[in-house]
Every structure is written in C-alpha cells, then in structure tokens.
Amino acid sequence: MTFSLLHATDFADRLLYNIIPPLKAGMIVLADRYAYTAFARDATRGVDRQWVRELYSFAVRPDVTLYFRVPIDVSLDRLMARRVKLKFYEAGMDMGWSANPVESFRLFQGKVLDEYDRLVEEFGLNVVSAVGSITEQQRVVRDLVARHIRTTHVVESTETPDEQLV
Amino acid sequence: MSNSSEPVDAVVDSPTNGGIQPGKYYGRSIPYLPINGYPGKLIAVEGTDSVGRTTQIQLLREWLEVKGYGVVETGWTRSPLMQPTIELAKSSNTLNKLTFVLLYATDFADRLEKEIIPALKAGFVVLTDRYIYTALARAGVRGVDRAWLRNLYGFAIAPHLVFYLKVDVDTLIGRVLGSRGMDFWESGMDLKHGDDIYDSFRAYQQKLLREYTSMADEFHFRTLDARRSINKIQDELRRQVQAFLEPSP
Numbered sequence: 001m002t003f004s005l006l007h008a009t010d011f012a013d014r015l016l017y018n019i020i021p022p023l024k025a026g027m028i029v030l031a032d033r034y035a036y037t038a039f040a041r042d043a044t045r046g047v048d049r050q051w052v053r054e055l056y057s058f059a060v061r062p063d064v065t066l067y068f069r070v071p072i073d074v075s076l077d078r079l080m081a082r083r084v085k086l087k088f089y090e091a092g093m094d095m096g097w098s099a100n101p102v103e104s105f106r107l108f109q110g111k112v113l114d115e116y117d118r119l120v121e122e123f124g125l126n127v128v129s130a131v132g133s134i135t136e137q138q139r140v141v142r143d144l145v146a147r148h149i150r151t152t153h154v155v156e157s158t159e160t161p162d163e164q165l166v
Numbered sequence: 167m168s169n170s171s172e173p174v175d176a177v178v179d180s181p182t183n184g185g186i187q188p189g190k191y192y193g194r195s196i197p198y199l200p201i202n203g204y205p206g207k208l209i210a211v212e213g214t215d216s217v218g219r220t221t222q223i224q225l226l227r228e229w230l231e232v233k234g235y236g237v238v239e240t241g242w243t244r245s246p247l248m249q250p251t252i253e254l255a256k257s258s259n260t261l262n263k264l265t266f267v268l269l270y271a272t273d274f275a276d277r278l279e280k281e282i283i284p285a286l287k288a289g290f291v292v293l294t295d296r297y298i299y300t301a302l303a304r305a306g307v308r309g310v311d312r313a314w315l316r317n318l319y320g321f322a323i324a325p326h327l328v329f330y331l332k333v334d335v336d337t338l339i340g341r342v343l344g345s346r347g348m349d350f351w352e353s354g355m356d357l358k359h360g361d362d363i364y365d366s367f368r369a370y371q372q373k374l375l376r377e378y379t380s381m382a383d384e385f386h387f388r389t390l391d392a393r394r395s396i397n398k399i400q401d402e403l404r405r406q407v408q409a410f411l412e413p414s415p
Contacts, residue, residue: 002247005275006272012265016265
C-alpha cells in the first residue's frame with residue numbers, strides 16, 4: 001500500500017506541474033509510463049484492483065496509449081545485456097517469491113504482463129510489438145499517433161503494416 | 167480513471183450506509199492483509215488542535231497499563247518513512263491539496279501496515295492520536311472530492327471506539343494563543359482567505375469543526391465536551407473504555 005501511495009503522490013505532483021499546464025497550453029505531452037504502470041504493478045503486489053483505479057481517478061485519460069509488449073525472455077535478455085544486476089523492486093524481490101533475482105524477475109514481471117493484458121481490453125490500449133527493430137516500431141507508433149493529431153502538413157498514410165500487430 | 171463498466175461493489179461496504187464493523191476495513195480491504203479475528207482493540211482520539219488529545223492519550227495509556235493491558239500509541243504523520251518528507255514538503259510552497267492528501271495517506275498506510283495491524287494481531291490496545299478523520303476534514307475543507315477520499319481511505323480499519331474531543335472556535339483560539347501561537351498550516355493560510363492570520367485561523371478552524379460535526383454520525387463518533395477540565399474528560403474516557411473492554415455481565 002505504501003509503495004502504491006508513494007507512486008500516486010509522485011504522479012499527482014507531476015500531473016499538476018508537468019502534464020496539465022502544457023495540456024492547457026495546447027501542447028502534446030508524451031508520458032513515459034502512466035497510471036497503467038501502477039494498475040499493473042500494484043495489482044501484482046496484491047493491492048485491490050478497483051481501489052487503485054479509483055485512487056487514480058484524478059488522472060487525465062490519455063488520448064492515445066501505446067503499450068509496448070515483449071515476452072519476458074526478450075526483456076530479460078535486454079536488461080542483462082546492459083546491466084549486471086536487476087533492480088530490487090523491478091525484480092519484485094520484495095514479494096519474497098524467490099531469492100534468485102532472475103527467477104524472481106521472471107515470476108513477478110510475468111504477473112505484471114498478465115495485468116497489462118487485462119488493461120489492454122479494459123482501457124483500449126494500443127499494443128505495439130516491441131520485439132521488432134526500433135525502426136519498425138517507430139513506423140507503427142507514428143501511424144497510430146498520426147490518427148489523433150492534426151499536423152500542418154499532410155500525413156501520407158503508409159500501407160498499414162500495423163493491422164496484424166495491433 | 168476507473169472504468170464505468172467495471173462493477174462497483176464497494177457501495178455495499180461504504181461507511182456512508184452505516185455498515186461499519188469495528189475492527190474491519192471500512193471499504194476495499196488490503197487483500198494481502200486479512201485482519202479478521204485479531205484480538206487487539208483500536209481506539210481513536212480525534213479533535214482539532216489544542217483540545218488536549220495528547221494529554222488524554224498519555225493518561226489513558228498509564229491507566230490501561232496499570233490495569234494490565236499492552237498499549238501501543240501511534241499518531242498522525244509519525245511514520246519514520248514519511249515524516250521527514252512531509253515536513254520538507256510543508257516547508258516549501260510546492261504542495262498541492264492533492265499531493266498533500268496523498269502524502270498523508272502514504273504515512274497512514276505505512277503506520278497501518280507496520281504498527282497498527284501487527285499490534286492488533288498481538289492483542290494490544292492501540293491508541294491513535296488522530297485518525298483518518300483528520301485527513302478527511304482537512305481535505306474536505308480544501309474541496310477534495312468526498313467520495314474519492316472515502317475510497318482512498320477504504321483500506322483503513324474502523325476503530326472500535328472513536329472519541330471526538332469537541333470545542334468551540336473561541337475556546338480553541340484562546341488555547342492556541344495561550345500556548346504556542348498560530349502557525350501557517352493550522353491557520354489554513356494555504357487557502358488564502360487573506361493575509362490576516364487571526365481571521366484565517368478562525369475561518370479555517372470553524373470550517374474544520376463543521377467537517378467534524380458532519381462526520382460524527384457517519385463514523386459513529388463519541389463526542390466529548392473538551393472545554394471541561396482534563397480530569398473530567400479523562401474520567402469520562404476511562405468510563406467508556408472500561409465499559410467496552412470489560413463489559414459487566
């Protein structure tokens with residue numbers, strides 16, 4: 001609960017100082033993670049799902065939400081390639097499910113991914129496969145985002161390769 | 167951002183419908199902490215500033231311990247995790263009413279999990295100096311949505327007894343001026359009623375008192391007149407606590 005509320009406090013502060021003012025000014029705000037991260041992570045830690053949703057009811061609902069989905073092995077490979085050690089909370093070590101960080105990560109993040117799958121349906125998240133190359137992903141992202149914003153120049157629609165991925 | 171298609175079954179447990187069960191969660195529980203059947207008792211002492219809560223709790227504690235009860239005390243914003251952060255945030259001018267509410271709730275969650283629930287499990291009498299009603303009153307005055315607040319604090323445990331030490335605003339002003347004087351937050355200066363700290367204090371405390379009064383029925387307060395002497399109030403507290411802990415057959 002404390003973990004959940006601390007994050008909510010941080011979120012509220014950023015919402016009020018960094019998100020709402022630029023929105024009022026008509027700007028586009030890009031948020032790296034949003035309330036959905038809390039929904040997935042807190043539920044995995046055993047916090048009541050509906051309680052967390054109501055807790056975050058002060059949040060602005062995003063116009064577009066992109067969910068980059070990867071299988072657990074891919075994310076582990078990527079993390080291990082860059083870093084020697086997994087972070088304590090990232091691996092869900094606080095849950096006491098396993099003393100082995102990699103094993104704990106697999107168990108914990110596996111459950112987090114299950115929670116995200118619920119959210120995709122509940123909140124209509126746009127799933128982007130994050131297995132492919134950065135260029136491939138970016139093409140999908142641009143296409144999804146372009147549908148929601150009016151740009152000064154005409155956006156040429158591509159051959160919509162995203163249909164299978166979405 | 168709750169989805170309207172999701173069934174909202176919290177209404178059944180809502181404190182507003184009188185379905186409060188002492189020793190149980192008010193609303194949506196902490197699923198990983200079942201508290202049913204814990205032998206301890208939770209007693210809250212509420213009231214605005216300078217009503218003598220701390221003095222009364224100290225006396226009550228000594229009396230209970232002499233009678234052989236194990237007693238644990240806890241107080242608002244006293245968690246080791248959050249107290250420094252809350253003090254820091256209060257000293258700057260960046261606090262919004264929402265972050266204020268959430269910081270308090272974080273502090274409370276920490277004390278609930280680390281102090282209150284373990285003590286109840288071990289059979290202690292837990293005396294709490296202020297409880298969630300302080301947060302509800304302060305946030306209510308600042309215009310935070312009441313339904314949202316009640317959901318937020320749904321993870322709180324309903325105390326077995328809630329004593330509300332009630333004073334009128336004039337008595338309150340006299341006591342505060344007679345001791346340490348009026349401070350920024352106690353005067354609700356953040357509400358910007360004006361530059362005059364006396365006027366602001368009066369207006370703010372009056373609103374707080376109104377909030378407490380409106381919660382009295384909702385949360386089953388036992389209201390005590392805090393204008394009486396320390397001993398008179400203590401006698402009344404002891405009488406009611408004894409009747410609860412050791413009901414005569």
